[in-house]
Amino acid sequence: MSHDFKMADDTKNILALLNGIAKRNYYGETDITDEFLKQEIFPSFTDEDFSNLLSKCSSLIKSMVSADMDLNQSEVYLTSQMKKPEGGITENQANAFRKFWKIHKNKIHEAVISHSTWNNTLKHVSWRIDIQSQARHIDQINAPTAIMELQLGPKTTNTQKSEVVRFEMDEAKLGSVLQTMQDIENEVNKYCQQ
Structure with missing residues (x-):
């Protein structure tokens, strides 16, 4: 049949x-x-x-x-x-x-x-902006600093521990990172529209 x-x-x-x-x-x-x-x-x-x-x-x-x-x-x-x-x-x-x-x-x-993920993945991002009130050099006082914290972990959610990475960026570095992220978004958007 x-x-x-x-x-x-x-x-x-x-x-x-x-x-x-x-x-x-x-x-x-x-x-x-x-x-x-x-x-x-x-x-x-x-x-x-x-x-x-x-x-x-x-x-x-x-x-x-x-x-x-x-x-x-x-x-x-x-x-x-x-x-x-x-x-x-x-x-x-x-x-x-x-x-x-x-x-x-x-x-x-x-x-x-x-x-499609082979390594650790980004689980969480947190950040804050600090203003320096004390510094060795006067021009560093009142300069904003971005404090970033990234939580990286395995692609699975089993008992494996996550790793936390903390770092600081000054205003210029933060601007550069934000521009790079914007460039990536623009490229992804161009690809998606094709």
Whole structure:
């Protein structure tokens, strides 16, 4: 019996497949195989039909993840997929994707970030401005100084300790750092608009 993507119209089964894909592709549960998913969710499908269904679902999830879609963007995306005459999705399938994305969006986002981070990450930044009231040289009195504190820690939140780095910057150095951050923001914005 041959099935196409539209034949897999049961919201519950599609949702189960999407959950299996997420567990395997984003949460690191490598023991979930294609064969396991087929036998548990769509045992009546041929291997070819299941492979096509799996590929289509994986591709749609990957598009949603790579664009880091919010719920409104995912709604527009799924609606556009429903309107496709060839290779589109049904309303029930779209409902499964909606439910899946609402539940998994943040968790997948965190998993993708965790997989792409190799070293410690910046956990917290705090700062204050101090005015020097005593100094060896008169021109240093009343000069503002930025006191920065960065908390660095492992990408996971287990029992590993965080490291705290403290340093001072004078007005000129602070201005230079702020300009560099502005330059970085401008470059990121240019990249995002392309």
